[in-house]
Amino acid sequence: MHCDIYKSGKKDEMYLYVARADNAENEHADPLSVLSDPLRVAFGRATFVMHLELSESRPLARVNVLHVIDSLQTKGFFIQMPPDGLINPNAVEPEGLRGA
Template sequence: MLCAVYKTHKKEGMYLYVPKKGHFDDVPEALMARFGKPELVTIIALEKRERLGGVDKQKLIEALSTQGFYLQMPPKEDNLLEQHRESLGLSKTPDKKF
């Protein structure tokens, strides 16, 4: 099974996987509007890959087969300020003073 991988310039680390190059018919219009103009990154032969960076191969294949696309979201960024406050024994967010 082949799939095409596209990136967006709107959000770092967000990728859209579709079963064929340029095949966005199954991607909801609202998602395409938020994704913006897709830029082709690569075409992958899934059967030749044991691992895919940041994507569960089985979930990807299932999503492509059932819904016709897979959206990879960027990993959640650590909030270093919250971590630092917790290490000091403080609450994650400062108390608001009015």
């Protein structure tokens, strides 16, 4: 199964896997068109990262490849969330960002 991977413009380490159509005419389609409006807003601007051929015999680094393939077949997309512990909710905000 082929897919395109995009990174989120709003959250570090959040990625969108989109099932790739077999025809070339969808190449310039909006990758976020497969998402609902709330998910689209939460994901932010999508930046293309890479094209990938998924296979059961080729594991992915942070997610189970079988879950990704299943989600692509049923929903047309898969969202990979940032790993646990990457964002510290108790971290002190940098001075320039307070009240922004």
